[in-house]
Amino acid sequence: MWADYEQDLLAVEDRLLQFAGDANDYIRDVTSHIIRSGGKRLRPLLMVISSRLSGYSGPDMTLLSAVVEFIHTATLLHDDVVDHAEMRRGRPSANQVWGNQAAVLVGDYLYATALWMATGIHIHEINDVLTLACRKMSEGEVLELMLDNNLAAREEDYFNVVECKTAALTAGTCRMGAILGNLDPLRKKALEDFGYYIGMAFQVADDTLDYMAQKDRLGKTLGKDLSEGKMTLPLLHCLAHSPTPQREVLVQRIGQGEITDMHLGEVVGFMKTTGSLDFSLERAVSFMRKAKQSLDPFPDSLHKQNLLALSDFIIERDL
């Protein structure tokens, strides 16, 4: 799937480094550090396939692919400050190397640069979609912060956060592909829906894998969400379905900071008894199925097949 878009994605990398290099040395260093740290480039890939499925493969496809990755990168920089992160994808996070101040301000710079690049295309419909997605994302970040360590959090609060912080940008990304290709309103909506559901599936799967994945495969620390008090779906489900003594242990672990392997093993054990991991994965799979169904208005093609394969990958990557 990636192979079909290798040239497109290489052009996006060039564009990312070009815009990172366009600033002073310091911004370039911080930006290159986080850009080169091996993100999955999921959003550029969505932009590229959506554009090509819509019949567009001109320069604005590459530019907007870089834009959505820059916006995503900016939120990572701010997230790491907010979460006091020390590592990102197996390397020291930017805030660890350059300090919180640099991470906040370079994040602002990347975000501003991305919007300056995007509005330079001069398509109002693109601007409307992108700035609304950005607004929802930042609202989602605040909503997530409000839920941290919040034992009154409900599943619907969680899904609202995921919708804002993740699905808004993936939905907007796919819709921008359809806009570049001048599709009719029905297919624009179809691609937007695809992006929405794949974003939901991705985030719910990611939040579940935080309790399942093997540490060396993702370069992530297992149990990170628990130690940070993130009220994600498996934890909410487990809390709601735990008998009182088990619930009391869970409450103690939420936001505890350092989580030992033993503590984590115990919590994962609880989640197995309440079926919370299976429940969460099933929700991710359900969003994935809706993503696939959204593409029904499109006839079969290489690009449609690749979007369907991407949907499977979102779920199966680490299982």
Added chain:
Amino acid sequence: MWADYEQDLLAVEDRLLQFAGDANDYIRDVTSHIIRSGGKRLRPLLMVISSRLSGYSGPDMTLLSAVVEFIHTATLLHDDVVDHAEMRRGRPSANQVWGNQAAVLVGDYLYATALWMATGIHIHEINDVLTLACRKMSEGEVLELMLDNNLAAREEDYFNVVECKTAALTAGTCRMGAILGNLDPLRKKALEDFGYYIGMAFQVADDTLDYMAQKDRLGKTLGKDLSEGKMTLPLLHCLAHSPTPQREVLVQRIGQGEITDMHLGEVVGFMKTTGSLDFSLERAVSFMRKAKQSLDPFPDSLHKQNLLALSDFIIERDL
């Protein structure tokens, strides 16, 4: 001068509160706190007078006035995190009340909301000017961070920071007024130049007043820049013109954190011997004169007179 635009500015206040209130309770609380904390509304005033001077007084004037104030407010929230500020305009800063995390994320939300509002007007020229100004601002913030405590900083580095972090937005604001009024290129440039020079004059005056103003008049802590290691014009000039023993004392005080009244008195004393305060004020006055000259292409009118009066106010506000 303010009185001539009282109704316009009240409409801007309504718009600010309306957009702050459009989000969840938490965002509204943080936003209202900083919006209500009595800023000077210099940028909305520039937007209003520039628009009216250009013959436009429709709803986009009010909207863009709120946009530039939101963008300014977002940078204040991030600045306070970066500077570890405890107070802002005589009240506890947002990061003190709600924490750094909230200040970072609500700043992002205000910024995203502002750009969403602005692009909704659907004028490409406005988008180009505004996003470029935002990009320069964020670059200026990073440049300023790099200069902190930097004894190798030169006057040109300082002016470059001021140009980016302050003058880019005031220049863009005045140019947007001219765009709304559909002025010819020469007058668009004239208003942009006015905004540029008034931004330069304002910031240089502000940085000088940090060593001069009486505490109770500005609601600011005197000597704040010195304690934070900000390499502003009076300090750079004083360093460059101090004999070695005096320079050594200055170097010790830069970024020292707590600055006692005695230490500050000593530094201000040095600045008087080197003429650094007079030098800095003279630079501010010189920018102010250039601002006034920029308006030459405009015939005399109430709005032109008010921009001229505003130029004087920028310099004379606290002397």
